[in-house]
Amino acid sequence: MARFAPFAALLLAGCSLAPPHVRPALPVSPEYPSEGHPETGERRAAAIGWQQFFVDPRLQTLIGMALENNRDLRVAVARIDEARGLYRIQDAERLPELDAGASANRSRTPARLLGAGGSGGVTGNRFDVAVEVTSFELDFWGRVRNLSEAARSSYLSTVAGERAFRLSLIRDVAVNYLTARELAERIALAEATLTSRREGLRIAKLRLDAGVTSALDFRQAETLLTQAETELAALHLARSRTRNFSYVLIGRPVPEDLPDPLPMARQGIMRDIGPGLPSELLVNRPDIVAAEEQLRIGRSRPSGRLGRAFLELRAFDPPADLRLGADQRQSHRGRGAREYRGERL
Numbered sequence: 001m002a003r004f005a006p007f008a009a010l011l012l013a014g015c016s017l018a019p020p021h022v023r024p025a026l027p028v029s030p031e032y033p034s035e036g037h038p039e040t041g042e043r044r045a046a047a048i049g050w051q052q053f054f055v056d057p058r059l060q061t062l063i064g065m066a067l068e069n070n071r072d073l074r075v076a077v078a079r080i081d082e083a084r085g086l087y088r089i090q091d092a093e094r095l096p097e098l099d100a101g102a103s104a105n106r107s108r109t110p111a112r113l114l115g116a117g118g119s120g121g122v123t124g125n126r127f128d129v130a131v132e133v134t135s136f137e138l139d140f141w142g143r144v145r146n147l148s149e150a151a152r153s154s155y156l157s158t159v160a161g162e163r164a165f166r167l168s169l170i171r172d173v174a175v176n177y178l179t180a181r182e183l184a185e186r187i188a189l190a191e192a193t194l195t196s197r198r199e200g201l202r203i204a205k206l207r208l209d210a211g212v213t214s215a216l217d218f219r220q221a222e223t224l225l226t227q228a229e230t231e232l233a234a235l236h237l238a239r240s241r242t243r244n245f246s247y248v249l250i251g252r253p254v255p256e257d258l259p260d261p262l263p264m265a266r267q268g269i270m271r272d273i274g275p276g277l278p279s280e281l282l283v284n285r286p287d288i289v290a291a292e293e294q295l296r297i298g299r300s301r302p303s304g305r306l307g308r309a310f311l312e313l314r315a316f317d318p319p320a321d322l323r324l325g326a327d328q329r330q331s332h333r334g335r336g337a338r339e340y341r342g343e344r345l
Contacts, residue, residue: 057259069251076162083158090151096136150300157293164286190232197225
């Protein structure tokens with residue numbers, strides 16, 4: 001019996017055809033170089049929420065509306081639910097499938113059919129309850145386990161992708177809003193410049209009519225006025241584009257009853273943020289986390305398919321057959337029969 005102990009332990013524990021996941025060494029230095037070390041801060045970027053990073057009440061409202069109404073973000077969240085459901089379905093294959101049923105039957109036999117006299121009869125009740133394992137694969141080669149791990153990695157990759165898109169959406173809303181605030185201040189400056197150019201053209205016209213200056217000075221004043229008008233028109237066009245982009249990001253028209261915005265000089269964006277180590281920056285990025293989970297998927301799925309080339313052991317109710325490459329079948333009847341099945345690649 002001792003000589004079969006290792007073989008029995010192997011059968012009980014099973015084996016896996018998937019190679020172990022080993023995180024590759026990061027191609028970055030574990031610390032910043034001494035000559036270019038950034039300034040240290042007390043706060044970690046990964047621990048700061050966008051509500052603390054952006055203090056403008058109007059910007060906070062716009063970001064909240066974008067996180068609630070953006071259509072692409074809704075699709076990303078729906079994909080998380082889909083991946084979670086697929087993972088649960090795949091992971092359920094590691095458990096046996098049970099089939100339970102119950103029935104009741106009541107019958108009455110007249111007494112004359114039983115050879116007894118009288119008008120009475122015999123009433124009989126029958127109750128049946130059945131619980132059986134309809135299908136269960138003994139995962140000796142880790143095929144089902146590897147496919148379950150691949151589904152789990154796909155789910156985690158989807159979660160990381162949604163987080164990456166959420167951060168990207170917050171960034172786009174903030175950049176678009178700050179660009180709009182910059183354009184508003186530049187438009188105010190351009191309008192003041194346009195008013196000044198018009199007054200300069202009026203004075204140049206009076207001086208030209210009085211013969212104090214030549215027509216060249218008057219034409220220069222006209223050119224400056226045209227440049228100011230062109231710049232103001234370009235700024236209005238850029239502001240229209242940022243407004244239209246806001247509609248796309250937020251997923252709805254921007255309402256009018258928003259909080260008053262803060263000027264650019266009072267945005268109060270945090271500056272004392274700790275840089276962190278380069279390796280930590282890579283690990284905290286959700287797109288890199290998603291890429292690592294995709295690497296796990298690439299290692300688990302092929303091994304799960306390779307497991308089909310080996311003998312699979314299933315236990316379930318009849319009929320069952322034995323099939324090892326050739327067309328050899330052996331029927332089994334009765335509960336608790338086993339099916340041994342192997343398939344070639």
